[in-house]
Amino acid sequence: MDKTKPEMTTLLNTTTMYQPSGKTLISKKNISGAEAVILSLIAEGVDTIFGYPGGAIMPTYDALYHYMDQVRHLLVRHEQGATHAAQGYARVTNKVGVCFATSGPGATNLITGIADAMIDSTPMVCITGQVTKELLGTDAFQETDVVGISMPVTKWNYQVTSADEIPEAIAKAFYIAKSGRPGPVVIDITKNAQNEMMDFEYQKCEKVRSYHPYRKLDEAKLDEAAEIINNAVRPYMIIGHGILISEAQEELKAFAEKTGIPVASTLLGLSAFPNDHDQYVGYVGMHGNYGPNIKTNECDVLIAIGMRFDDRVTGDLNRYAKQAKVIHVEIDPSEIDKNVKTDVALLGDAKEALKSLIGRVKEKTYPEWLAEFAACDAEEKRKVIEKDLAPTTEKLKMAEVVNKLSELTEGKAITVSDVGQHQMVVSRYYNYLETDSNVTSGGLGTMGFALPAAIGAKVAKPDRDVVAIIGDGGFQMTLQELGTIMQEKVPVKIMILNNSFLGMVRQWQQLFFERRYSFVDIESPDFIMLAKSFGIKGEQVSKREDLETGLKNMLASEESYLLEVIVEKEDNVFPMVPTGASVTDIRLE
């Protein structure tokens, strides 16, 4: 040992790279690594696993067999489904979603969902089997470099090659996945590690020395932010997923009501602030509401909380909120000044930040400023919403379908939308009145997300209505998960908005490629017959007068139910901020 070097470990008062809590939750002598995996998950409070077995993870599945009474495992039909289901589970509970997959193809099938969880900050732990240690690097049967492949899309990943590493690796995985800005973690466990015997002792991880998920908020910056807010004339707040992640809904409401500031939401922030609140002005982004988009360039103070200025929100950055003083409340230091230059960065947890701000801000109201938003709403209503909701066309429009669903569920269902026009319509027309109700793939825009994600959401929240709203295209990407719904009897409601097109791409081809419809015309199977073959009831609705009954039938069903709604083929989603345009240039038609 080199005695001349100072040991950082002692200096920083941590004994190892990772610091266990010191409280042993479970201990058991002489068990297999595989059993240790299961016991570790149980110690972390895991009650649900989404997975698919195979050679390299068989020992772990064998161990699971003995704990079936303590953990529910859902056999998905494709590993991608496992990840999205775990995401759905995580998004409505803020708990860590868990997936199992075997090595090679099992693990590579997880990648889309892992990437999705990474970009949408969703806590997830994926456990993959791996070939035995001696075979690593030999192109053994079903060997892929999962750690290498998943590295760019994981918050952390680690390969376990001996049983005694298992509890520490899993403890660290859960801690990292859940804390700070959440994200996916992959733990790849070689087969020998699953088979080896060990003495098991589980302690939760409380600290990793190279990882600082939470920062103390800077008092001076809080004062500075409060002063800016107190002197603002046209302050505007955009909230994101961070509110839901930090569970800051109450604090947000209190802060908003005290300051009187108008609140808009990003796509992933939807349902964090009730849609019927006087100060709620709508949602921002490419297909967001008119007022919230253009007012971004008219406010004098922009308070962004738990959002990351995605390009779909900002449009052209050179013409985004340049006039405003920007206050960015954000937990991830790398997001500060990444896209939008901030005047005051409040680095820390959104809930803590709001708690610390509320005592510093003055009670105010902005009736005139809010009235400006209302004027925009009136214009949007006239030019877009009225046409969408009271169409003169014969065919149903997606908007009226979603609006009716919203009415019938009183804004209290969990909507799980897929990707495309219908997704934008859901975010525009579902009237969220309850929190944690919007599950969708935002950052990655993964078609095929909704059906498996809805399974995860429903399993996590059996008492709530969970409605998957999916396009005819996206449904065909993961429709095999109907098998999971059948076998596990998950009563998710599935609503397919069938426009016989890859609608969103078609819309772009119409608007920006002179109607050259290049491979967006998509045929579908008979969805009702398909559902039936999985033992799932369903019906098709194409007439306006049948819509309400169809929706009611779906909602009333005790079991899963598939409602296919035939909608207008060539409908477009407006408003729209074309790519590269400024939010000010939002088009209403």
Place this chain on the structure above:
Amino acid sequence: MEIKEEEKRFTLSLFTENKIGLVNRITIIFTRRKMNILSLTTSESELKDIYRFTVVIKTTASQVAKVVKQIEKQIGVLKAFYYEEEQVIFQEIALYKIPTKALFGGETIEHIIRNHYARILTVEEEFVVIEKTGHEHETQELFEALKPFGVLGFVRSGRVAIPKPMRKVMSYLQELEDLAYSLDN
């Protein structure tokens, strides 16, 4: 209109845990942004078990700031710094393999070696290995000077650099610890 920012050389000093895969985690951050790594070296630092990566890249000031934050975010990276050329003392080492017979062609080689502050590491029957430390242009100059004698092999290391600022890494790490916050508090 945005003014186009000038690209410059930056030296990154990264303090990390000694963990398998970290090099990969760090380098893909550059790859993803299509940034070329000019050099990369790693060794244990002044702190036990803590490794120091020295990475040289050519990019803009705003880009380097973002990339360094992305690096620092990786689990296993303790602290990441970046410096402009004037803020670091840096060196590279180069080895040159030339035929032994070149030594016996008068005094020229000896002169070259002396003038370039290089030294002979070993003399074998067939070849000689010369070593020189310096900046890239200096080791390159020696290479050019030796060329006429037939360079059998040439290798230059990545940059190693020591930043000029006096603050110790430890104090930064301590500061991070102090800023760390537990939500249960």
